[in-house]
Amino acid sequence: MAAVSVFGLGKLGSPLAAVLAASGHTVFGYDASASVRSKLRSGEAPVHEPGLQELISGNLERLFVVDTVGDAVSSSAVSFIVVPTPSGEDGGFICDYVLDACGAIGSALAFTDRPHLVVICSTVMPEAMGRQIAPALSKAAGVEIGGRLKVCYNPEFIALGSVIHDMRNPDMVLIGESDRDAGSMLVDVLSPCWENSPQIHRMSFANAELTKVAVNAFVTMKISFANVLGELCEGLPNGNVEAVSNAIGADSRIGKKYLKSGLGYGGPCFPRDNRAFERISKTITGKPTLASRVDEINERQPERYTQAVLKQTKKGDTVAVLGASYKPGTRVMEASQALSVAKSLQEYGRNAILFDEQIGDCPGGDLPAEYGELRFDGDLAAVVEKADAILLTLADSDLAAQCERLVSRKKASVLVFDIWRIMPNLAEMNHVTYHGSGLGPVSVGE
Numbered sequence: 127m128a129a130v131s132v133f134g135l136g137k138l139g140s141p142l143a144a145v146l147a148a149s150g151h152t153v154f155g156y157d158a159s160a161s162v163r164s165k166l167r168s169g170e171a172p173v174h175e176p177g178l179q180e181l182i183s184g185n186l187e188r189l190f191v192v193d194t195v196g197d198a199v200s201s202s203a204v205s206f207i208v209v210p211t212p213s214g215e216d217g218g219f220i221c222d223y224v225l226d227a228c229g230a231i232g233s234a235l236a237f238t239d240r241p242h243l244v245v246i247c248s249t250v251m252p253e254a255m256g257r258q259i260a261p262a263l264s265k266a267a268g269v270e271i272g273g274r275l276k277v278c279y280n281p282e283f284i285a286l287g288s289v290i291h292d293m294r295n296p297d298m299v300l301i302g303e304s305d306r307d308a309g310s311m312l313v314d315v316l317s318p319c320w321e322n323s324p325q326i327h328r329m330s331f332a333n334a335e336l337t338k339v340a341v342n343a344f345v346t347m348k349i350s351f352a353n354v355l356g357e358l359c360e361g362l363p364n365g366n367v368e369a370v371s372n373a374i375g376a377d378s379r380i381g382k383k384y385l386k387s388g389l390g391y392g393g394p395c396f397p398r399d400n401r402a403f404e405r406i407s408k409t410i411t412g413k414p415t416l417a418s419r420v421d422e423i424n425e426r427q428p429e430r431y432t433q434a435v436l437k438q439t440k441k442g443d444t445v446a447v448l449g450a451s452y453k454p455g456t457r458v459m460e461a462s463q464a465l466s467v468a469k470s471l472q473e474y475g476r477n478a479i480l481f482d483e484q485i486g487d488c489p490g491g492d493l494p495a496e497y498g499e500l501r502f503d504g505d506l507a508a509v510v511e512k513a514d515a516i517l518l519t520l521a522d523s524d525l526a527a528q529c530e531r532l533v534s535r536k537k538a539s540v541l542v543f544d545i546w547r548i549m550p551n552l553a554e555m556n557h558v559t560y561h562g563s564g565l566g567p568v569s570v571g572e
């Protein structure tokens with residue numbers, strides 16, 4: 127087992143540190159934020175992520191927090207960098223935080239002769255590793271890359287809400303390597319973390335950088351394609367997007383995963399990676415790709431649902447929006463289309479109330495500033511009772527079951543907009559006017 131350090135202990139870095147420690151490695155965590163460091167030092171998970179607190183609490187004897195980059199580097203043989211790479215105006219990722227971390231790690235390495243592997247987990251643009259990051263590290267350390275200083279690019283393909291499971295059960299491990307030894311060292315460190323036998327794809331930095339963004343651009347393409355199918359089915363007699371997408375997904379060239387019509391994609395990765403893919407194409411070929419259309423289709427989904435609700439309700443009606451996060455199992459609301467729908471409904475004079483079990487009454491700093499006026503209520507029964515209309519935005523079967531139960535007991539009539547078609551029982555109830563998305567008008571004989 128190795129001594130490793132993790133730089134950046136946020137949504138991805140703190141689960142990575144915990145998973146490495148749980149696999150037997152000794153982990154030294156460093157974050158630029160003193161409050162993040164002090165939380166983790168006291169054994170508290172710095173972010174909300176299922177299973178993270180338990181993993182931290184169970185592995186405190188191998189999980190240390192240090193206050194300087196030098197302490198982390200001098201105690202370890204491998205450094206993982208998991209710091210933010212915000213999107214720039216043009217859709218590309220800005221790697222200033224990565225360069226800062228590399229500068230500090232490189233400077234600390236300048237004082238030692240020991241070999242060290244630096245692993246960049248943050249998402250970066252093609253050629254950033256080769257042209258900026260590796261040279262910055264080499265310059266600060268005062269040694270060439272490839273000798274005692276080795277570098278890998280190892281982006282994660284996790285989903286918030288299942289980060290720990292996803293890290294331990296990756297479909298594919300992607301490694302961009304400065305040389306064969308660098309990639310082999312990384313595999314040795316990561317393999318005790320895996321509960322499965324993932325495919326390992328090792329390649330040059332630039333190929334790995336393109337692959338990372340391309341995976342997400344492909345997934346977003348499937349999501350937008352499914353949403354187009356939903357729009358088409360709504361205009362066809364007896365249209366049924368489940369029937370159509372299930373049949374399409376049965377073709378092994380396509381597959382069912384992410385081919386489900388519903389709300390558009392959001393969160394901290396999909397929208398940014400899709401735009402970055404477009405940026406890469408503009409830079410290399412000067413031409414647009416289908417990623418720009420994928421983005422356009424995604425952007426029109428909130429309006430589609432807003433209009434559906436507006437058509438059936440009047441000013442002053444209370445609309446319960448069930449789900450505020452961008453996906454089930456997380457309280458992250460970055461680029462969540464549910465917020466966008468709730469805000470539009472509010473602007474059109476509806477009384478929108480958001481319910482999200484993970485968030486409760488008080489979203490605090492997790493709520494993006496532009497949605498600061500939205501109202502949250504943590505009592506699902508009370509929200510359903512008050513509602514003239516209910517819009518289920520989360521593809522969450524537990525929430526759907528609770529909603530079905532509460533609506534069935536409701537005395538007053540209610541409109542239900544079932545974006546993921548997971549509450550079909552409500553269509554049978556007399557006091558419910560049910561609208562499943564992606565379903566066309568009922569027509570006899572067509």
Ligand SMILES: NC(=O)c1ccc[n+]([C@@H]2O[C@H](COP(=O)([O-])OP(=O)(O)OC[C@H]3O[C@@H](n4cnc5c(N)ncnc54)[C@H](O)[C@@H]3O)[C@@H](O)[C@H]2O)c1
Pocket residue numbers: 133134135136137138139156157158159162208209210211223226227247248249250281282283284285286394395
């Ligand atoms: N969150 C995801 O779902 C996800 C998935 C795949 C890839 N990524 C990528 O991983 C990277 C990190 O994302 P995140 O969601 O964990 O970000 P985050 O904002 O949740 O956490 C980043 C942490 O890094 C710290 N930090 C900033 N500069 C630092 C420095 N120089 N040294 C040490 N710590 C520093 C911050 O204080 C923060 O705690 C990004 O490049 C992101 O694109 C994220």
